[in-house]
Amino acid sequence: MESYTHAPSVAPSISNPSPTALLNGHGHGSEILNQPPHSTSVPSDSGAVDSRASPPNTVQAACLACRGKHLKCDGKYPCSRCQTSESECVYVASRRGYKGPRKNAVSNPNKRHATDSPPSAAGDSCPMLLGATVSTAAPPSLATFNPAMVIPESPATPFAPPGMNGLQLYRNPYLNGTNGSLVEANSRPQTVPERCIDAFYYFFYPGHPAVLSKDYLLKMSKERDLNHLLAAMRWVGSLYIDAGPSRATFFEEAMRLVYAPNVVKDGYLVQAMVIILIGLDGNCQQEKAREILSDVERIAIEIGLYTRAYATMHGGGVPRLEESWRRTWWDLFVVDGMVAGVHRHTNFLLFDIVADVGLPCEEHEYTTGNIPRPMYLEDFDDQIFSGEEREFSSFAYRVASIRNLGRMMRLSGYPSDENVNKIETLLSNWRMHLPQSKQHSLNKNCQPDEMMFQAHMINHACSIMLHQPLSQLDSSPAREVTACAPHRAVESGDHFNIHTRHIIMASCEISKMVTYNVPITSHTHFFTCVLTLSSIVHLSKWALEYFIQDEDELRQRIRLNIGALNKLSGVWKAASTASSQVKGVAQEIYRTKRAQQNNPSFWVGFTQEEIISSMAADEGIMSEINTMLTSAPSAP
Template identity: 30%
Template sequence: MSTPTAKLIKSGDIWQIEGYYAYRNRVRRRESTNMISRPRENFRVLNVFHPPNIPGKSMVVGVIDMDPNGATPSHTHGGAAVVAMVASGTVLNQMNCEEPIVSKAGDIWYEAPGCHHVRSENAGGGSETARFFAVLIVDDEVIRDGVHNIFVLDIEKAEKESAHLTLLNRVPPLFGSVFILTVFEHKTHTYTSYNNMNVLELDLAGSFHQSKPARRVGLACAPCRKKHLRCDARTPVCARCIADNKQCVYEKSRRGGRRRKPSESASGLGSGGNSTASSALLTPGLPADQLWVPSSSPESVMVPAVQAQARSTTSGLTTHPTPSATAENDALRTDRLYNLYYTFFHPAHPCVLPWRFLSQRLETERETIQPLLYVMQYIGAHYADDVDASPLATISESQLAPIRSKQAAATGFDVQAMILYSIAVYWCDEIDRGVNLLKEAIQMALDIQMNKKDYATNFGQNDPMLEESWRRTWWLVYITDAHVAGSTHVYPFRTSNIDMSVDLPCEEEDYEAGVICPPTTLEVYDIREFLPEADRPSFSSYAELIGLTRSIDKALASDWSKNAALVHTICENADISVAAWHSLLPPCKRDPLRSDGTVDEIMFKAKFILHAYAIEIHRPLSTLAYSSVESTCKCAPPVPAEDAPGSDTTQIQLHTLKCLHAIEQLGRLMILPANIHAHTPFIICMIANATIAHLAACRYVFAGPDLQLGRERIRLSMGTLKRLSEHWGQGKRIYREMGIVAREILSLADQGKDSHDQVRFSTKGTLSGMPNTPAALEFPSFDMHNINVAEFDFCGYFDGAIGEVVEPASFLVV
């Protein structure tokens, strides 16, 4: 029986599906691409039983045949518990993030309710059909409309949920992704197995409609225009570029544009690149004089409302925004800041609930969550060049004041607000204040016993998502403490000796999807090397980052910078700990670049930390000499003591090679096809320290082609620093300081005379680690203020002797 004609979209058309579901759909579509073109399974129901001893449940017995090379895309079973046995052939299965398992005739496997069946395929080598029987225990409600509901493909489920929730205005417009769907008419509402998997029906019982005609966009960004794709013209980043991790650039139009009526140009409002804010977006606003009004053209920047009104008044056309327009502008601005927060900051610091889960709590816990919301807006403002973050900083301070003074009892949301605010303040070049805020965040977390395992369950309100958020919050506090210790070179960590029993976080994709499995404990992680392969759980990227941080924490428990005799011992211990951690990584975690071309941001950070610490602990024992000019850069490590015990030549060469290897590995991480602005700002210090060591290698170790390649890699590092520093004040200062250090170490003081004051120097001493020589090379001091920092650009004059200057951005894949 056919259903009424559904409102559908033709193949090649673009339909904007906003919110979290669109993001998850894109990820899962990419993961299932390899399966779609393969022959599908043939599922046949043998019988359905209704056991009287388990009311409300049904038992479905079926047989599944897979042709040679057949496969089933990633799917779930509607909450059913499944027991399956292979009758003939060979079947490969992968559940959740576990390793794939090959089952032969007679083998049995079990899938718990909610299990994610990632891979299911015929593994018989392309010559034999595989058959297996399955018994499923499922709720009667699930199969009321048919047993097809126990077999749900990720792609179908995600796209249907995306469309349905967007049409009902239940999801705020955040990540806005685009999907291409194929039209068909008068099909039943059930899902059928299609071999090509390119057809999806959107039958929403007549609820599919558009409230107004789609707006035609006359502007497209450069990446969309190059591929002749439709662009939604959102600023600062369109939906396609967010989905594809591309650099979104709008080129200035060479055409004059249509003439506007005076009433239009005076309104100060337009469709712009932003869609109307969802009425479900409940967000605290700023005073009217601090609102940002979207301009009528995506090319124009957003300006304070008072300035927009002043301009219209000057032209003789005064406007008075209505209360509804003011509220809409407020929602547009805050929506944009949340979008920027989740796009650029959240991936590397994922403790806050994903937006669709956080927004659900605004109606009942708005007052509790409000400080966190303002901090998120404040951080998001740093990624918007046209937004002044100062007012939001003031409001965030006032929101946090009662909590900091203990006038109000702290909650987990308050700890989240404090730790995130401390990171932002630290990287706004208020280092001392940021460190003090970090100390307060640590103490606040300890006061409410967030470091204990029971906190998540006691204060999780029986919500697995909230419990997971609390676990992630404590571990973010711990890892941030480690980051700050590494950036300031103060060991041990402030949290090193604190007892912590918090369970480990889940995978990022599961957290974003709201699929939370029972967590893995620290005790299990600490004995993972002894567990049989079949019993070893899969640990998330976040859990592996925690494991690496704990290993480094134990190795650096003593302040080796104050005890030269410990340098060799600590260096050896750190090598052992890090090597052990890396050797136990599963194959899917050893490379932060996933098989689908995306970058695992958490594993990226873990690998960056690994190599950055390798440079810091090995350099004092290598031939990479220190110089006093390095102190110009505040995040540079201190010069080691001159009474450090010496090493033989072989050991010195070994430490030098380990340093150079770590520098090379960091360079490889920097050219991964990732959104560079989504990396944690803490890698700025890591890159700076690695670059200083690399500069020493260029001066004292490399020669010939190695020297030329080394300087190209330094350009890459400096270009990456320049890009990362665009949003953070401390990053801008470090970039300028690094230019000074590089000029002095590489004797470039005589270059670029037309732009900068020069300081010439001569070295005193030789290489560190060699007998009877000082550890540092001495340089004359100079006043950093003599350099015109406003116009400073290291890459503009670096190493003119090699040849044409290469723009560092050309080395970056973003």
């Protein structure tokens, strides 16, 4: 148990936060506006002031940039100084000196009390809450920007605090510390950087839970420079909300800070770079992501992040921080394996590193700070033979699952039947020896368990990659589906063999994962490529010339995969590309089948019921696919 107390969920009110604090998401206290109070009387810094006592040309409030420099502000929006310097112009309605409404005061319809809602040119709506940006100026160019990168812009689903839009509440501890309390939607308008940080913890963090929880990280950022990590979190968080032009600015800032000449090479830098490379990979910038992956692997090995001693030496005696370092190594390990598996361009470098880092604990233990004594890979491997009853975390099973992928990639002479049997033994053992609590992607409280979701996802994907080369399911109909990896040619056979059965079963299990009652965008973006892998198998089977008994079920699975890819398209460009390719192949297969059905000889040997059923099912799925094509969200 940790010795220090939890940081409060809401920081004390600060009357004059600096622009830097606002950019970093640390601004608290007064309501933040992106429009100045022009025609409305606002309490000045010295307290509530009657509008009759102020000269007509008196500026009642100064923007934050002018306040920070102690300069006179003209009160315009943007003010002349910010317009000249192309700075962000933000106003704060100060409450300093306010003692409540005056008694017996003369009614003034133009006077706004300090407790009233902030003024807005758009009526009652608040631009911050609607996803508007605080600046419309173009992002500044960076002469020292390395590596250069521009992310396309597009709106995504606006982020709302948990509990306000029907999403699961189990993610609240990631946002608000260990007490799981909700932030009231109307407590105060959030800045765009703050909303991006919240979106990071709500959507991205559960899939890659290595950084400290929000309250502890913000507390730590006051003691040391974590601007590069916060910048990376802001950029990835901006992918989930309508951040406008700020998204490009956040990305440039994150890249500039992680590649700054004086940046400290430590676990925080590794965390920032992993977050960025995942975001780049999900936005079809795979080459740039691989460059960062190579850099972060070198840094992690150089600082000894893979050693047991690193967490102890750099944890400062704080169990939660030590656990964060263990998670940082293993999450990098998993990401390295996922990139190698789904893209087939890298070789899973970290698999060959002899690491003795402790395995991560359960998520609820990490978020509450009740960190148990860590167990290790040798404990996991020997659990059957040691006779010791030990319960390993979902994160540990995720690590074990990706290790099987690494073993498959290291086999020489693959894919021979002997090597395939060796790996299938590992995959089957992983599944058969799962405890009852890990059989499904739910924790003991029946809430979604993202770590087990990924562990099962990786296992099914390994099964497809292992058996597909030796299967007899012709993959040529889906050769255009190359969003994640190049086409893998598989020759057709007269009869299905055992390898074909393996890939069909694994593909069905992946499609079934779409049905879990959890927002699709809360899963790791690598689920996009696993769905694509599953879709290739489904499409190849659907393209078979002869009648398929479970054809209707097969088409429903294709619909599931396309629907999930469409949802992911709202955040990840890679999902948009994959969705377009899968739908294109599905349409081509449909047209080919319709052409075959127009030939009377095609139906020889089929009953009338089978003919009607097949035609009706074809019409149904293509109607759905055409609807998806016209209503699919645009990719970022």
